Every structure is written in structure tokens, then in C-alpha cells.
Amino acid sequence: MSRSEAASVLVLPSPFFSDSDTIRLLEPADCDTRDVLRQVVSGEYDRPFVIDDGSTRTLHFSLSLIQSTMSLKDPFALELDYTQAMMSFLLFLARPQHIFMLGLGGGSLAKFCWRHVGSARITVVEIDPDVIAFRDEFELPPDGPRLAVIEGDGAAHVQALGATGEKPDVIMMDAFDRHGLAGSVSSVDFYESVLRALAGRGIMVANLAGEGADRVEHLAMIGEVFDDRVLSLSLPDGNDIVLAFKNPAFAPRWRDVATQAKALRARTGLDFPKFAQRLERNSRLRYF
Numbered sequence: 569m570s571r572s573e574a575a576s577v578l579v580l581p582s583p584f585f586s587d588s589d590t591i592r593l594l595e596p597a598d599c600d601t602r603d604v605l606r607q608v609v610s611g612e613y614d615r616p617f618v619i620d621d622g623s624t625r626t627l628h629f630s631l632s633l634i635q636s637t638m639s640l641k642d643p644f645a646l647e648l649d650y651t652q653a654m655m656s657f658l659l660f661l662a663r664p665q666h667i668f669m670l671g672l673g674g675g676s677l678a679k680f681c682w683r684h685v686g687s688a689r690i691t692v693v694e695i696d697p698d699v700i701a702f703r704d705e706f707e708l709p710p711d712g713p714r715l716a717v718i719e720g721d722g723a724a725h726v727q728a729l730g731a732t733g734e735k736p737d738v739i740m741m742d743a744f745d746r747h748g749l750a751g752s753v754s755s756v757d758f759y760e761s762v763l764r765a766l767a768g769r770g771i772m773v774a775n776l777a778g779e780g781a782d783r784v785e786h787l788a789m790i791g792e793v794f795d796d797r798v799l800s801l802s803l804p805d806g807n808d809i810v811l812a813f814k815n816p817a818f819a820p821r822w823r824d825v826a827t828q829a830k831a832l833r834a835r836t837g838l839d840f841p842k843f844a845q846r847l848e849r850n851s852r853l854r855y856f
Contacts, residue, residue: 577705582619583609584631592618592705594698615698618705627674627702636674636706643707644679646838650775650807651676656843657738657771657811658832659825663687664737668729668765670722670753671743672699675708682715684836690715691736693722695743723753727761735767741774754786759793759812766814776808783808799847811847822848 578597582589583605594615595604607613611630619626620640624647627636637647646652654677657664665688667681672694681690694700697719709715718725722743729736739762743753762772774790776783787810791798794812799820801809825848829840 577618577702580605582621584619588622590620592620592702594701616696616702618702625674625705627699627706636676638674638676638706644683646676646680648676649803649805650777650809651680651742652838653801653803653807653809653843654740654742654773654775655680655836655838656801656809656840656847657740657773658685659828659840659844659847660811660813660820661737661769661771662828662832665689666691666734666736666767667738667740668726668736669693669740669742670726671741672703672717673742674706675703676706677740677742678715678717679706679708680836682709688714688737692717693720693725695719695721723758723761726758726765729765730761734765735770736765737767737770739766739770739772741772756789756793759789762812763793763814768815770814772810772812772814774810774812776810777806786810799851801843801846801850820848820851 578593578595578599579590580593580601582591591608593604604613608617608631616635617628619628623640625638625640626634629635639645639647646655664685667685667688667690669678669690669692672678672692678690678692681688694717700717700719703717708717711717726739741753766772774786776786787800787808790810790812794814795816797813797815797818799811803809822844825844826841829844832838832840
């Protein structure tokens, strides 16, 4: 039995903010709560935890690292800028049939796609069972015909996709642990396996965060593997969102993209015109 199976979600008053805040932990009810909270505060605690301030619920790998955020008023909304920007793949592929995600977090991307991309079946692979154990806290729909959450190594599952012949239209990579980008997704071999796994007009969407040198290294690997069929958005919070296109003939028609952006904004409420403008501007700057 895993630690996640052995422990339910324990809700305690949060030691950090107001008296109404709570912290949610995967610990048995008879644990030494004072010692567990001491570990959280000191940074020794080695499991994810959730903080609820009455308006938002956040998944943490440490106090300084927020992995996911959910609005309690609108659980299916995308609260973080980088998650909104990752949806910009819809500008180029409006009706994907299969979206494959590496990394679950609080499930914000999976929930948004489940609600707003009705054409798609969504598969999420998450390596940490403790993260999956919090899925109900973030109101992720149950597994069914359109959603499957799998415990496992996302990189290994991508390689298996190439072997089985199943070809997702979109592969979304938001695969982090408390140290940064997971090591299993940090190689040319991994990005080559993504390229092989994608459908003919497929798109990889990657969230790159962390040290600037690491992001530059990943951008170089992606550009090499996808033969520079790459668009990117640099966000003020330090994240780079990268879109890489399998189709050798990929050439965006920016007027069509702008029209699609307006339709997507009307349907989802996200500022797709802003994403389209920034992607076009960045694509032009690459050639100067």
C-alpha cells in the first residue's frame, strides 16, 4: 500500500496567513500535527500539500513553489498566466481529438480542456501518486470516456505512444517536481519521442520555467528536433511557453489566426487575441 493510499486528506488550520485559512495534507488523522507543520514551515516536508485561503486553493511542492491555483468561485477557470498561454495551441488546431498531458498538478489544464474542448479525449500522466490523491480537492471530473488520469512516467508513456501507433493531436508538457523540470523530459531523445508520437499536424506545448540557462537549453533542443517550427511566448513571471509543430509545411496564416482568436475569446473568455499578436510579433523578430 502506498503512502497516498494509507493516508486521507487531513485538514488543519494553516500556520501561515489568517485564522480562516486551512492546509490540507496527505497524513493520517493520528499523526503528530505539530511536527508535520514544523516540517512544512522549515521546508523539510517532502510531499505536496494544499493551502486554502477561502477564495483560492493552491497546490504546493514547497512554500515558495505554487504548482497550481484554483478559484473556489470558478473551479474550471485558468488562474495562472502560463496555463492560459498554454491554451494558445487552439489558435492553430481548433478541434483536437486527443490531448495528451504530462503532469497533472491541480488539474487546471485538464479541467479547462474537458469543459471547453469538447472534441477532445484527454489523457493525463502524473508520476506522483500524492498529486493524484488531491484530485478531488481540485474538483477534477472523474475518469470516463473523455478523461483518464494515469499514474506513471510521462516520458515513458510518450515513447509507448510511438510504439503503439496512437497519435495524439496535442502533447502538453507541464512536468515539474520540487527541483524544476523533471529530468525525464530534459533531453533531445525525449523531444524526438514527442515528435514521433504526434499526429501529422500535431502540436507540442511546453511550459519552460526555472533558470534562464535551462530554458535556453530546452528551446535549443526543441528547435533542433522540430526543425525550427517553433513559436514561443515569454511571460512576465519567468515562464516560456513553447509551441512546436510536427507538420513540415507549417506556416501560420496570421489573419486566419486573428479571426480564430476572436472566436476563442468569445467562447472561453481567455484573451486569445493577445496571444495571437504576441506569437506573430515573436515569429517576426526571430528573423531579424
